[in-house]
Amino acid sequence: MNEPSDPDAETSAPKKRTRVQFSCTACRYRKLKCCRNHPCNNCKKRGEATSCTYVGRGPRAKAQHGRSSPTLVQDRLHHLENLVMSLAQKQRSNLNVDFNSVQSGDRDAGAMRSLDAALTPVDTGTLVVKNEGTSYIDSANWRAILEEINDVKECIGENSNDEGVDIDPYDASSPVLLLGNSRPVSKEEMLMDIPPRSIADRLVSRFLKTSEPARVVIHVPTYQKEYEEFWLHPADKSFTWISLLYSIMALSVSLHHRGSEQSPSTMEDSINSWAIFRKRSSQCLIQANYITPGRYKGEALLLYSLTEFYRTQDAQIGMSYLLGITIRLAMRMGYHRDPRHYPMLSAMDGEMRRRLWALLVQLDTIVSFQVGVPRTIQPWQYDTELPSNLWDTDFDESSVQLPPGRPDNEGTDCSYMRAKSHVMSVFGQITDLAFSQERSSYDEILEIDRRLETAHDMIPSFLKVRPMTQCIADPAELTTRRFALELLYQIARLVLHRRYIAETNTKFAYSRSVCLAAARQVLQYNTEIWSEFMPGGQLFAARYFLNSLQNSFILSAMILCLEMSQDADRGHASRLEPRERAEFLLLLESTHRIFMETRHRSVDTQRAVNALTIMLKRVKKGDSQSSSSTAGQSMAPMDNYILTQSTSASVLDQQYSTYTSNISELQSAIPNPGQTSYNSLGVIEDMLDIPAQLDWNLYDSHISAVEMATNNDIWYSGGPAIPYDFGAYPPGSSSIDHESYQ
Numbered sequence: 001m002n003e004p005s006d007p008d009a010e011t012s013a014p015k016k017r018t019r020v021q022f023s024c025t026a027c028r029y030r031k032l033k034c035c036r037n038h039p040c041n042n043c044k045k046r047g048e049a050t051s052c053t054y055v056g057r058g059p060r061a062k063a064q065h066g067r068s069s070p071t072l073v074q075d076r077l078h079h080l081e082n083l084v085m086s087l088a089q090k091q092r093s094n095l096n097v098d099f100n101s102v103q104s105g106d107r108d109a110g111a112m113r114s115l116d117a118a119l120t121p122v123d124t125g126t127l128v129v130k131n132e133g134t135s136y137i138d139s140a141n142w143r144a145i146l147e148e149i150n151d152v153k154e155c156i157g158e159n160s161n162d163e164g165v166d167i168d169p170y171d172a173s174s175p176v177l178l179l180g181n182s183r184p185v186s187k188e189e190m191l192m193d194i195p196p197r198s199i200a201d202r203l204v205s206r207f208l209k210t211s212e213p214a215r216v217v218i219h220v221p222t223y224q225k226e227y228e229e230f231w232l233h234p235a236d237k238s239f240t241w242i243s244l245l246y247s248i249m250a251l252s253v254s255l256h257h258r259g260s261e262q263s264p265s266t267m268e269d270s271i272n273s274w275a276i277f278r279k280r281s282s283q284c285l286i287q288a289n290y291i292t293p294g295r296y297k298g299e300a301l302l303l304y305s306l307t308e309f310y311r312t313q314d315a316q317i318g319m320s321y322l323l324g325i326t327i328r329l330a331m332r333m334g335y336h337r338d339p340r341h342y343p344m345l346s347a348m349d350g351e352m353r354r355r356l357w358a359l360l361v362q363l364d365t366i367v368s369f370q371v372g373v374p375r376t377i378q379p380w381q382y383d384t385e386l387p388s389n390l391w392d393t394d395f396d397e398s399s400v401q402l403p404p405g406r407p408d409n410e411g412t413d414c415s416y417m418r419a420k421s422h423v424m425s426v427f428g429q430i431t432d433l434a435f436s437q438e439r440s441s442y443d444e445i446l447e448i449d450r451r452l453e454t455a456h457d458m459i460p461s462f463l464k465v466r467p468m469t470q471c472i473a474d475p476a477e478l479t480t481r482r483f484a485l486e487l488l489y490q491i492a493r494l495v496l497h498r499r500y501i502a503e504t505n506t507k508f509a510y511s512r513s514v515c516l517a518a519a520r521q522v523l524q525y526n527t528e529i530w531s532e533f534m535p536g537g538q539l540f541a542a543r544y545f546l547n548s549l550q551n552s553f554i555l556s557a558m559i560l561c562l563e564m565s566q567d568a569d570r571g572h573a574s575r576l577e578p579r580e581r582a583e584f585l586l587l588l589e590s591t592h593r594i595f596m597e598t599r600h601r602s603v604d605t606q607r608a609v610n611a612l613t614i615m616l617k618r619v620k621k622g623d624s625q626s627s628s629s630t631a632g633q634s635m636a637p638m639d640n641y642i643l644t645q646s647t648s649a650s651v652l653d654q655q656y657s658t659y660t661s662n663i664s665e666l667q668s669a670i671p672n673p674g675q676t677s678y679n680s681l682g683v684i685e686d687m688l689d690i691p692a693q694l695d696w697n698l699y700d701s702h703i704s705a706v707e708m709a710t711n712n713d714i715w716y717s718g719g720p721a722i723p724y725d726f727g728a729y730p731p732g733s734s735s736i737d738h739e740s741y742q
Helices: 025-030 041-045 070-095 099-119 142-156 187-191 197-208 213-217 220-232 239-258 270-287 297-309 317-332 347-371 415-435 442-457 476-500 506-533 540-573 578-597 603-623 627-645 649-659 663-669 678-689 696-703 705-710
Strands: 126-130 133-137
Touching (some): 187 239, 187 270, 197 220, 213 297, 213 347, 213 415, 220 239, 239 270, 239 297, 270 297, 297 317, 297 347, 317 347, 347 415, 415 442, 415 476, 442 506, 476 506, 506 540, 506 578, 540 578, 578 603
Antiparallel strands (some): 126 133
16 A cells, blocks of 8 residues: 655755856955956956956756755754864863973873774865865864855755855965065966977976986876967966976976986076076966965975975975975875875876875975974874875876776886885884984884884885996986985984994893994995996986985994994903904095095085094094004905905095095094084084983984074085075076086
């Protein structure tokens, strides 16, 4: 028997009133008063007259709901109530802080975190997807409550009074310091410095074919399509996309110069073009209001930051500032949440978001360590997975889902990024301990050491380091990547165990042996690959790679010098065999000679020379009483060792001769107080004189580039200072303009 029909079920929901949008889309988005002309005055002033559009009356795109069940409405209202209570609780806790109980509260909270994490479901927030890009809103943010209110109104069939208002969480108004106070630049003016297509094609091609790690944030097949569209209708592309193009061309010019490749013949002044490209890229970012979410803004800001990074051969504190802005923007756009939480994202967009985030995490860790500041991104802040081991051609815009990742032993666009991420993840934990004010237990140190070894074992075989004699058929980029991964691993071991180098307790003997082995290996790598970076060497095209390793070599030398200084004070209780001591001294002098030959390349290199000079002076001073007898006994058995470890007979002769250098020669090489930073070099001397009172945080703060960035001329009197500034680099005055390798 048929049930009687419910008349309410047959009644359709009342039609919603469609509000007419009178302002143009751009003014509505920026919340500006629109003159309602076409094009409007605001768009004309911004140089966006061609993109000034109006949305006419039309049906709403939202789904029409019938009368919803009471259970559904109650569930949504209950969720809304929880959000409001969460906000209220946060506000009360922020206003009533008992600063005397903060530390004890932290300890109590730490004991409950694991239980809370297990019982509390993961909240991924809200991702607002628009044509202009994505915006992330945390679930406890008041704007998330507005979204919930609108959803509830739709469920119960109510009309919203603000249907015609687009509530944008990011206002167009921004601090002048971030966006500058320069005059607006039209898109036509921005396009004036795009070179002819024949030149642009070669520059873009050079970047897309490079092994530069940042290349992976560009999906090459998609970019090629957009690049073709650009040449058909240049004005249709956004300021952000144009900024991306300028940065790509600037990086390409930089790659040409660093690799000593011939730039396009019609570009008479490649350095001047590089400065123009970089300047235009920054102007486009400002016009696009780069601190607000938008499509390609994360990629554009990152590539622009790299153009600044490659301006000099020295570490730059300014790079960490730009990187910090890029990270904050990426978080605003939800890159720290894995795309699997948001089905509205396409498979390709999700994968490219993973690539960008993985690169940001790596850069944040290594750049922060180089300049001596804690990293910005912490592991608990994100759940974004690593990108898959895929080629760009394995997926595109039409892909419904990603294909399975290729085996890790198969090289792809992301192989290096994935391998480096495993090691960098543990290195980030190590740097956190280095900057922490709380001393970790030795058991925790050993646990991190095990994780580091596991991450090192995960490196694919084709990315494992091997002797240069086995690399003659490999591209220079592949060889440098192998050494980069291996040196990152060795430096991580040094930073993790270095605090125990002066300990005499046998409990810490493992840390001492790890430090000495890692320091010796790093300096041996330096000696091995040095000749290959010279003209005619296998790695000459990638010689700029050495600039990123200065602090690594200094730290390794410091470890060996500390051990030798302590050992000299022990007398007959020495723990170093004469042969081992001679080997260490030979490595130190070889490293010092290498830096001396290239000390005019950069401020960092000159700084390394000064530091190594101080170290060698202190070590030889401790050996002065027994240097003649020790040298006579140790040099003979060292001959066979040297012959097996070195790669060039001529290099061996130079190393052997430098071994007999005396203290007076080192004394004359030490810069006077007017040439270098007394405080920084004084820190090194104090650590060598009193190893038992080591302060590695003090060492990091003085040896890092922070001081160099604020007072370059103190470190480097042998050449012009290379200050960092946020303005356009004057044409012809860039450090790239100076030939560093003669």
